[in-house]
Amino acid sequence: MNYVFHLLVYFGVYAILAMGLNLVVGYCGLLTLAHAGYFAVGAYAYALGTLAWGMDSISALLLAFAAGGVLSLLTSLPTWRLKGDYFVMASMTVQVLIYSAAYNWVNFEAPLGSLSNLTNGPFGIAGVSRPVIFGCKLSSLGAMAAYSLIVAAICMGVCHLLQTAPWGRTLKCMRDDELATKNLGKNVQFLKVQALVVACALAAVAGAIYASYTSYIDPSLASMDQSILLLSMIFVGGMGNLKGPLAGAAILLLIPEVLRFMNIPDAVAAEIRVMLYGLMLVLIVRFKPEGVAGDYKVN
Numbered sequence: 001m002n003y004v005f006h007l008l009v010y011f012g013v014y015a016i017l018a019m020g021l022n023l024v025v026g027y028c029g030l031l032t033l034a035h036a037g038y039f040a041v042g043a044y045a046y047a048l049g050t051l052a053w054g055m056d057s058i059s060a061l062l063l064a065f066a067a068g069g070v071l072s073l074l075t076s077l078p079t080w081r082l083k084g085d086y087f088v089m090a091s092m093t094v095q096v097l098i099y100s101a102a103y104n105w106v107n108f109e110a111p112l113g114s115l116s117n118l119t120n121g122p123f124g125i126a127g128v129s130r131p132v133i134f135g136c137k138l139s140s141l142g143a144m145a146a147y148s149l150i151v152a153a154i155c156m157g158v159c160h161l162l163q164t165a166p167w168g169r170t171l172k173c174m175r176d177d178e179l180a181t182k183n184l185g186k187n188v189q190f191l192k193v194q195a196l197v198v199a200c201a202l203a204a205v206a207g208a209i210y211a212s213y214t215s216y217i218d219p220s221l222a223s224m225d226q227s228i229l230l231l232s233m234i235f236v237g238g239m240g241n242l243k244g245p246l247a248g249a250a251i252l253l254l255i256p257e258v259l260r261f262m263n264i265p266d267a268v269a270a271e272i273r274v275m276l277y278g279l280m281l282v283l284i285v286r287f288k289p290e291g292v293a294g295d296y297k298v299n
Contacts, residue, residue, distance in 0.1 A: 034094040130144065156242060
């Protein structure tokens with residue numbers, strides 16, 4: 001049963017990440033490669049808040065949410081006029097900057113959490129404690145699974161409200177015809193910034209849950225592989241609604257777990273997983289370009 005709880009924790013984390021990324025890619029039509037960077041920002045904010053700055057779990061979770069949103073605002077404002085390939089390159093730059101900061105912001109003579117040693121560099125941060133909610137520490141896997149799924153359900157409710165509100169419909173209009181949206185008097189650049197802030201704040205929340213569950217984080221959270229995995233989830237599951245990201249998160253989470261029961265040698269299991277990801281993407285693009293449960297197809 002603990003194995004199932006472990007999968008549920010990860011499903012909650014990846015569902016939040018995919019739902020947030022869907023706001024940017026599926027509703028705005030912007031392809032971003034920086035989503036894993038904000039996932040790492042949330043994880044580091046939570047870890048530092050609980051370990052170095054004496055914050056409780058709820059306050060640290062809110063700090064992660066705010067850190068992801070504020071950093072996204074600071075990085076998206078200079079690029080709000082970009083689109084297409086230029087926006088992709090700008091997002092890749094942000095991803096590299098976040099990874100480099102996590103890897104190099106270290107001074108072993110300074111205490112963790114200080115301006116000289118904010119991330120502990122390549123050694124990462126260990127000993128992140130499990131959340132304490134209303135005085136109850138979530139030490140069991142079942143409790144962590146419930147926590148992850150409840151937070152994911154709250155994020156899904158927020159995304160549903162946003163996507164069904166006039167704001168969400170305006171995003172779709174901007175995605176389909178940006179010029180027409182401008183002619184309706186909408187500030188499309190500001191809409192893009194708003195969507196990025198919400199998506200990256202949600203990614204930071206997922207990072208906080210991940211950090212509290214694994215108790216250890218390092219710069220690999222902000223790697224390009226992670227961003228590509230998240231994009232694969234929404235491409236496979238589909239975009240433009242809430243069902244697609246959830247389906248994609250479940251599918252790509254289960255693929256490596258299925259491989260565990262196929263007696264594939266560990267030396268080649270990772271390569272086979274990557275091959276399956278690639279094969280699935282090719283098949284989806286060829287036979288169902290809108291995804292398994294999506295409404296929008298990337299042109």
